[in-house]
Amino acid sequence: MTNDRTPHWLVQLRFILLCSPVGIVLALILAPWAIFVLPAFFGTLFVFWQASRLFTNGFVKLFDPEGHEAIRRSGGDPFYDSIGVPLNNDSEQVRVTGRKPNTNCPGCHQPVLVKANKPFRCPQCDAHWHENNWWRWTGSKWIVLKMGR
Ligand SMILES: [Zn+2]
Numbered sequence: 001m002t003n004d005r006t007p008h009w010l011v012q013l014r015f016i017l018l019c020s021p022v023g024i025v026l027a028l029i030l031a032p033w034a035i036f037v038l039p040a041f042f043g044t045l046f047v048f049w050q051a052s053r054l055f056t057n058g059f060v061k062l063f064d065p066e067g068h069e070a071i072r073r074s075g076g077d078p079f080y081d082s083i084g085v086p087l088n089n090d091s092e093q094v095r096v097t098g099r100k101p102n103t104n105c106p107g108c109h110q111p112v113l114v115k116a117n118k119p120f121r122c123p124q125c126d127a128h129w130h131e132n133n134w135w136r137w138t139g140s141k142w143i144v145l146k147m148g149r
Contacts, residue, residue: 003075004100006088011080012049014087019045053079074098106134106146114149 023041027034056079061068071078074097080088081095093113094100101111107127114120120129127145128135134145 003098004090004094005076005080005098006090008077008080011083011088015049016042016045018087053077056082103149107136 020042023038023045026041027037030037057068057077060071060078068078071081076095076098081090088095091100093111097113099113101113103112103114104110105112105122105125105127107122107125110122110124112120112122112129114129116132118129122128126136128137128142132149133147135142136145
């Protein structure tokens with residue numbers, strides 16, 4: 001399945017890198033024990049990260065089993081999808097659908113994701129993507145807003 005989300009390992013790597021100055025300063029202060037301090041520091045970070053993920057996903061699964069199932073079906077992960085900038089820079093749409101917008105709505109110029117032969121209705125301006133063209137209902141008839149994507 002295609003997925004435009006930031007890969008999980010990259011989000012985790014950014015987290016580790018962001019925290020690493022603290023570990024390095026700690027290792028410099030406690031120089032003689034640096035060989036123990038560094039693995040302990042990064043080990044703690046890793047355990048903390050995994051525990052946070054387990055907790056977040058467990059929490060979502062417990063209180064919103066259907067939401068959890070829907071996120072899973074779209075290829076998401078409640079924990080990684082909820083992480084903000086700068087660790088995860090995905091847009092709201094990528095977080096929810098897993099896909100980047102591939103065009104702009106001709107009605108309101110919002111970036112949207114449309115697929116060939118799959119009808120879509122713009123939530124902003126009610127333009128319709130149908131039979132691979134953009135349409136608008138004028139109140140009495142359908143007019144083509146734009147041919148193709
Ligand atoms: Zn629109």
